[in-house]
Amino acid sequence: MDAEIISVGTELALGQVTNTNAPLLAQQLATLDITASYQVTVLDDGRQIEAAVETAWHRADLIFVCGGLGPTTDDVTLKSTARALQTTLATDQAHWAWIQQTFRQRQIDLLAENIQQARYLTGGQPLANPVGLALGSWYDHGGKVVVVLPGPPAEFKTMLMRSVLPRLVAKYGQGRRxxxxxxxxxxxxxxxxxxxxxxxxxxxxxxxxxxxxxxxxxxxxxxxxxxxxxxxxxxxxxxxxxxxxxxxxxxxxxGDQCTLAQVVVDQLKRRQQTITGAESLTGGLFQSTICSIPGASNVFAGGFVTYAAWAKEKLIGVDKQVVDQYGVVSSPTAAQMAEKSRQQLNADFGLAFTGVAGPEALEGQPAGTVWLGLAQKGQPVQTKELHLAPYIGRQAIRNLSVQYGLQMVYQALG
Amino acid sequence: MDAEIISVGTELALGQVTNTNAPLLAQQLATLDITASYQVTVLDDGRQIEAAVETAWHRADLIFVCGGLGPTTDDVTLKSTARALQTTLATDQAHWAWIQQTFRQRQIDLLAENIQQARYLTGGQPLANPVGLALGSWYDHGGKVVVVLPGPPAEFKTMLMRSVLPRLVAKYGQGRRxxxxxxxxxxxxxxxxxxxxxxxxxxxxxxxxxxxxxxxxxxxxxxxxxxxxxxxxxxxxxxxxxxxxxxxxxxxxxGDQCTLAQVVVDQLKRRQQTITGAESLTGGLFQSTICSIPGASNVFAGGFVTYAAWAKEKLIGVDKQVVDQYGVVSSPTAAQMAEKSRQQLNADFGLAFTGVAGPEALEGQPAGTVWLGLAQKGQPVQTKELHLAPYIGRQAIRNLSVQYGLQMVYQALG
CATH class of the missing domain: 3.30.70.2860 (Alpha-Beta Plaits)
Structure with missing residues (x-):
């Protein structure tokens, strides 16, 4: 089944705000096998909204109109939607009484316009708003459904989950799962x-x-x-x-939320093993990625960022002659960084990164050339060379190096 | 002037991904007084894309079609756009040769479909993609302009900034400036x-x-x-x-692209000074942020990630009794981390981070409690406590800690 999402808001059209309501709604619809085939964003402009609702009425079975339900004069969503559907607006008197009372209690001046927030589409039903002032509308007519919801994400989400989805399941739940x-x-x-x-x-x-x-x-x-x-x-x-x-x-x-860092931290935790890092081109990004996982302290105590060659020697204890003979971007340097950092932290694994993030070449090697080193207690050190595409840029080279390093650990964990 | 943005992608329609390209584009258009009055999201479906481009051609002067330029069979944007515009596709032979060469060099199998990424709208011009494979298209015809761009945000942004905006300024810059x-x-x-x-x-x-x-x-x-x-x-x-x-x-x-890390690296470079880091809760994120700036090697040689208390003692040389007496999350610990790491690297500045990233409290202090330490050669060490809101979450606490640390350095640099 096809749904259409019409997002209303000049701040969306100007790109000042990223639309998070539409993806949330589309996701929830997808679980009911309803596809948000069309998603439209329009200005707070009565004629545009009216035209968008008319177009949607012709091509979709389920139409959402989101945003522009505030009390200010540029909030014209409900009026324009009613015009497109050739209906009018009704007032929920109980809700209007509640708004008046709330304003009195909070000692805020009530404006005549606030009555707009107690209105809904005539012929439909009001949708309660547990976290805000403006009602929504559910309008089921001629085999099609139009839903009007407020724009603030907290209100949108609450009303979607509590009022709209149960109605959708009741109405369309028989469809494709x-x-x-x-x-x-x-x-x-x-x-x-x-x-x-x-x-x-x-x-x-x-x-x-x-x-x-x-x-x-x-x-x-x-x-x-x-x-x-x-x-x-x-x-x-x-x-x-x-x-x-x-x-x-x-x-x-x-899983949708699965990352290599999460998988590696989980496995290390399960095996009660620890890891450390020795980072040159990645400059701390690997260790920071590990620390982004809650509970990382179970598997990670600390490590080294050694950007300059002399820091590799001074902090980790890499042999100067290895660096001099093979270069910083080399298998022997990566291997020493991995093994000596592992020994210093007495960790089960030591992972090292040395390479060329770019934009310039280094030691005659182009950007994207990276050596990974993986030391494992009681095992010979492994190294691996990456040739990432230079055109992806400095940040992507650093990020992918971290991911390929994590993959080496993942594979070593079996 | 009215522009229309058509975002293509089943992953967008299903809400699996939030559209960040459209707001970025709308923002940039707004600076040229062009309003993205209509923004539409459609599936990777040839007929839908075609219909959307036709509709846009009738109501907008400037049309963007974004996403669906990959080599897989569900990437049908370019073909469908050409159909809607009653034109065909041309192949940029030089770009096709470059793709072939790139795949050869990187020893990846080239597929026949990859030629799609060298195509553009006949009658228009190809737009170079400095960070990816697929070309864009600029099609200026009958007083209207159609721009086709790839969907991956890094490619989209680079091409928008480097190729599209200069063309838009040249073409429409005569309006309101x-x-x-x-x-x-x-x-x-x-x-x-x-x-x-x-x-x-x-x-x-x-x-x-x-x-x-x-x-x-x-x-x-x-x-x-x-x-x-x-x-x-x-x-x-x-x-x-x-x-x-x-x-x-x-x-x-x-400046739009200005970041604290860039400002700090620039100023240190100008003053020929250096910095190091000692990171606990940030786990390497500060040093990684410094290393994300090209040329960071002029001001940064290396530093420490010390997540566990014993690593602070072993790697940096923080006094065990200071940690025992004041706790890990304390001004004296932050001060020692900063000064002792500075001394070890013989740097002009040493910046330390210790605190509670959450979700759990630590030493009785809630998530968001952070001590920053800044050591400067020949000056007394400064420390500063942050109380970030716990509800912003672990990553935002770590990220903001890094930014406030950079701000301390910025202020010390005068």
Whole structure:
């Protein structure tokens, strides 16, 4: 089923505010298999709002009009929506009495315009607003539903969750049900990953697989349709297995919120092991990423940022002759940084980063050349060279280096 | 003038991703007095995109189509836009050769679909993408302009700033001319800052002042209208002076791209001074922020991440009895971390962070309690306590701690 979201607000049109209501609403609709196929943002302008509602009425079954329900003169949403629907406005007398009383109690001057906040679409029902003044409207007419909601995110969200979604479930809950699972990958270009996944999953029907590139990972979402919980799980498991048969080396976890840092911290915690870092080009970003996970103190006590060559020698104890002979951006330097920092902190793992963040080359090596070193107690040190594309820029090179470093740890953790 | 922004992406329609491109674009258009009166989000669906472009062609003068330029089969933006405009696609052979070469160098398999990323609208011009693979398109036809841009925010922003805005200024710059200046502040709540600025600037006419809250600062933009370059500068200078008369303690720099880290690195470089860091709750985020500035190696050699108390003692040499007596989250601990790390690196400045990132309290102190320490060669150590609001969350507490630390250095630099 198709829904349309009309967001009203000059501050949205001018880009002064990012619209967080529309994605929240779209997400919630998606769980009911309702797609917000059209999302429109318009100014606080009566004729624009009216035109947008008319257009939506012709192409969508479920229409949301969000924002512009305040008492000021530029809040014209409700009037314009009523005009487009060829209806009028009704006043909820009980709510109007409550507004008057609230203002009296808080000793705020009541304006004549405040009565607007007690109005709703005639022929529909008012929607209560537990966290603000303005009512919403639910207008079910001719096989279509129009919902009007206030713009402030806290009010929008509360009313969506408490009043609107239950009504939507009651009305449309019989429709198609989607069950989803998100798998996370690193280290494969999106086009190649998706080609291989498409080939690996083509025997399945009633399944769609989509991808989404994030700065630190590629998220692959599997959707299955109209199945009982148990059947959906079975099918998702089968599709996951088919995907992992080919993409296991690049996979690191399941779930929308899953990150490599979270996975690594969780695993280290479970194994009661610890990690430290020795960072050159990443300048503390790896350690900061670990510390962004609540409870990181269980697995991380501290580490080193050694940007200059002499700091690698002085703080970590890297041999000057290794740096002189092989260079800062080299496997032997990465290995010493990893092992000597691990020893100093008496940690189970030591992860080192040395390379060229750019924009300039270093020691004749182009931006994007990175050596990772991973020391593990009782194991030989591993190193790995990355050749990241210089054009992605300094921050992306630093960020991806951290993610590939985390992936090395993830793989070592088995 | 009216512009329309069409954002393409099923992930947007499903609310999996918040659209940050459209507000950025709308903001930039607003500076040229172009209003993004219509903003539409559609699925990765050829017919929908085509219909949206056709509708936009009838009601707007300037149309942006953003997202869906990847090589996968669900990326249909360019084809559908061409259909709506009754044109075809051309291939930029030089760019196609570059893509092939890049894939060869990086030893990634090239797919036939990748040629899509070298295509643009016939009759228009390709727009270079300095940070990604897919070209954009600039299509100027029949008094209207259609601009096609890729969706990944880093690519979108770079191309908007470098290629699109200069073209828009050249084409539409003759309208109302806005000259802007952005001032950056930290440490004052937005509502208070703007109330005070409004009072301080109310004698000026032909001026608007708007604010924009960013995670690390508040940006205040002064716009003046329809003045010659010299007159505009004079008025901007006068407004700036009036604002700084009241807000000087919170000001740190001018310009849209200005950050405290950039200002601090620039000033240290100019004075040929160096800095180091000793980080507990921030876990390397301060040093990583310094290293995010190209040329940071002139002012930063390395430093410490000391999350656990014993790491503060072992790596930096903080006295155990100071930690035992005053606690980890205390002025004396912050002072020792700053001074002893400064001495170890023989740096001009040492900046220390110790505090409670949350969610749990620490040593009986709530999340958001942070001690900053700043050591400066030949000066007494300064410390400063922050009480950040716990509800802003762990990452915002860590990020703001870094910014307030940078502000301490900025103020010490005079």
């Amino acid at each position: 989607i069950t989803s699972r998100t798998l996370n990958f690193l280290g494969r270009p999106e086009s190649q990953l998706m080609d291989e996944i498409e080939a690996a999953t083509k025997q399945f029907t009633n399944v769609t697989v989509t991808s989404y590139v994030q700065p630190s990972q590629i998220q692959v979402r599997i959707n299955v349709y109209d199945l009982s919980k148990a059947m959906a799980k079975q099918l998702l498991d089968a599709v996951t297995a088919a995907i992992l048969t080919v993409e296991r080396p690049f996979y690191f976890g399941t | 806005i000259t802007s200046r952005t001032l950056n502040f930290l440490g004052r709540p937005e509502s208070q800052l703007m109330d005070e600025i409004e009072a301080a600037t109310k004698q000026f006419t032909n001026v608007t002042v708007t604010s924009y809250v960013q995670p690390s600062q508040i940006q205040v933009r002064i716009n003046v209208y329809d003045l010659s370059k010299a007159m505009a500068k004079q008025l901007l200078d006068a407004v700036t002076a009036a604002i700084l008369t009241v807000e000087r303690p919170f000001y740190f720099g001018t």
